[in-house]
């Protein structure tokens with residue numbers, strides 16, 4: 001992947017990159033570290049707590065999280081490379097948003113507890129038993145790597161309730 005970090009920008013629905021299954025990362029190098037740094041910048045700029053590489057136009061299996069959403073707390077930053085989710089348990093419904101869908105909020109049902117395994121920027125494999133917002137966030141972001149959007153995770157009735165907003169986004173994308 002040779003994309004210059006500075007050229008990365010937030011991609012909005014219905015950009016087709018958001019519906020594409022992302023490729024495994026094969027090398028953890030300075031280029032990847034630069035892209036990850038840029039992803040955090042874009043995430044903070046748009047006041048998010050998680051961002052997946054396809055959301056900045058890069059179809060690779062990487063996402064970043066900082067549940068505080070606060071750039072002054074870099075110790076809370078997490079990077080997940082080639083992540084996998086195991087042992088989903090329970091279920092809970094919470095309201096979610098997504099930076100690729102400005103002004104869309106939807107109640108989404110997801111497993112309450114998951115184990116997430118991934119590689120970090122040093123190339124080491126790690127795993128976290130996640131609950132609460134971390135569990136929800138990693139599931140939302142991992143969906144992005146599979147080209148699955150949160151609007152596809154809700155009942156038809158909820159989808160109908162945001163139809164006009166989606167049409168607005170489609171129109172704006174067509175004009176961009």
Ligand code: NI
Nearest residue numbers: 097098099100
């Ligand atoms: Ni999202």
